[in-house]
Amino acid sequence: MSQPVHASAELAPAARRIAAAAFVRKYFWGILFLLPAVIVFLLFLWMPIVKGFIYSFYHVDFVKGNEFVGWDNYRAVLDNPDVGIAVKNTLYYMFLGLVIGFWVPILFAILISELRRFQGFVRVIAYLPNVLPVIVLYGLWRWFYDPVGPVNAGLTQLGQDQILFMSDPKWSMVSIVIMETWQQFGAGMLIYLAAILSIPRDWYEAAEIDGAGIWQRIRHVTLPSIRGLIGLLFILQLIATSQGLQAQLAMLDGGPNKATLTYALLIVKSAFNQLNYGVAAAMGVLMFLVLGALAVIQYRLSERGERA
Amino acid sequence: MQNLDRGILSVYDYRKKSNSILFFIAVIAIVGMVASMLYPILITVFNGLKSREEVFAFPPTFVPSQWVWENFDKGWHYxxxxxxxxxxxxxxxxxxxxxxxxxxxxxxxxxxxxxxxxxxxxxxxxxxxxxxxxxxxxxxxxxxxxxxxxxxxxxxxxxxxxxxxxxxxxxxxxxxxxxxxxxxxxxxxxxxxxxxxxxxxxxxxxxxxxxxxxxxxxxxxxxxxxxxxxxxxxxxxxxxxxxxxxxARGLPMNVRFAILTMVMLPPIIVFLVFQKYIMRGLQLGGVKG
Missing domain, CATH: 1.10.3720.10 (MetI-like)
Incomplete structure (x- = not known):
């Protein structure tokens, strides 16, 4: 029906019109339906992404207009002593997220998969904190961590010293990670649980006949079966925690003494407290370059997951 | 999903005493988890119903000794x-x-x-x-x-x-x-x-x-x-x-909790009502970037 494309250069205008008409007729609805999405993706995703690179070379001023400043913004980032602190805090936050939070959903998924009764109930309850609005979470846990809150009351009754969860720089980041683990572990748990329940029962049967104990069955059957998922969720957690800022902002505003000032929070603060939009954009670009590596790994893993 | 023939444990495992102790510990852990999921949510509701003094009681109480419903009214108008x-x-x-x-x-x-x-x-x-x-x-x-x-x-x-x-x-x-x-x-x-x-x-x-x-x-x-x-x-x-x-600085703790309760309940109700869709959505969307 349609004309061969390579000949179009030599075609007479009339024939070219026919080819164009055929192209339009064939693809009209397809293109029309895609158009709104293409426009909003361009305007609200690709524009900001590209503008980020552009602004990182400009001094952004809403009143006087933007001014090209070359690498100045990047120099300002590297000279800022807070950046080093923020990077360290972010790495610490990511590390704590793994140490405190990463294994919890795996453990409970295995435990819950063994429940014969009330499994549905336990699942719903474990997921319940996820539906709590984060803002309620912050208000609630601030009170929990209060010097006269219930956690410290429990500690005093056990004869322990009070812990200043929020105002002690040693504890503040740990407190945030514990709170977020409490809220989020249910989602990961459900994902692991679905994978564990889909492991063929005969594998355990075979392992048991071969004399494998319970630990060996978990170690050699359960865990290897969900290895791909563990890897994927590991990367996803790193990507998520490397961008963490909301809890740090809402609970402590980066304090005490910059102990919870993460890199993402510093970006936001440079933009909205110091009005250095250009510098903030440059920080975003630097973050993009680092996280890009993680994203590639995530892509590889999810591709492998789809093939399996 | 409840009536599988076996999981990691089989019928024979349950007969061994050491294993049933292990299973018991697992159940305790799960019960502890469920309690620690429910306690913060319930205490938010209860704190919103306590009197001003009781919220600050040390050690904190769980169920209000006196149910102060006005907190919700005050929170609504705050x-x-x-x-x-x-x-x-x-x-x-x-x-x-x-x-x-x-x-x-x-x-x-x-x-x-x-x-x-x-x-x-x-x-x-x-x-x-x-x-x-x-x-x-x-x-x-x-x-x-x-x-x-x-x-x-x-x-x-x-x-x-x-x-x-x-x-x-x-x-x-x-x-x-x-x-x-x-x-x-x-x-x-x-x-x-x-x-x-x-x-x-x-x-x-x-x-x-x-x-x-x-x-x-x-x-x-x-x-x-x-x-x-x-x-x-x-x-x-x-x-x-x-x-x-x-x-806020001047807002009494009990009214604060009453407001938090009002904000928290709608999504919890939506979740409990539409559980089926949400759990399926999680399977779809659980692994998102």
């Missing part, structure tokens, strides 16, 4: 919750419409229609999944400002149509609908628009309900981005709570 609730619901409704129309049409097109340059178009949409949003958070804000959308709900409604993740979910769903249905409609003279509105949409109610729940919880939860983009009377509920309740 800020104009209705106004902020309306804002949240407007954002939710507009976001949902944008998701259904913009992403629904695009997913339909990708799945069922002929389009040129398929590969580059896929790349154009899906590569955005792998760019962490925090890295362009500032240019995103400046971009909305350049477009003149600051302090309008359009700054939420339009970008709601720019979600590669939802697009992917929708497209995968449409892929599961048989082409024959659309071919039959086309032979009967239906336009592609009618195919979408009268066939594709009604068949996709399950996926759209799942998306509606995602969109709802986003609109209800997000306090950070609206705090940057919206001001004054336009801010949604979560942002208002952040501004006027979490950071």
């Amino acid at each position: 800020i104009d919750l209705m106004q902020f609730l309306r804002n949240t619901l407007s954002i939710f409704a507009g976001n949902l419409v944008a998701t259904v129309l913009i992403l629904g049409l695009a997913a339909f097109s990708l799945s069922k229609l002929q389009i040129p340059y398929r590969k580059p178009i896929y790349f154009f949409f899906l590569s955005t999944l792998f760019i962490p949003p925090t890295t362009y958070i500032i240019p995103n804000f400046v971009n909305l400002r350049d477009l003149g959308l600051l302090n309008t709900f359009w700054a939420f409604w339009l970008p709601a149509g720019a979600s590669a993740f939802y697009l992917l979910l929708l497209k995968n769903f449409f892929d599961g609908i048989h082409n024959e249905m659309f071919e039959a409609a086309r032979i009967d003279g239906a336009s592609e628009w009618r195919c979408f509105i009268q066939i594709a949409l009604p068949l996709s109610v399950p996926i759209f309900s799942t998306l509606a729940i995602f969109v709802f919880s986003n609109a209800w939860n997000d306090w950070f981005w609206p705090n940057l983009v919206l001001q004054g009377d336009n801010i949604p509920l979560a942002t208002a709570i952040y501004k006027f309740v979490i950071n």
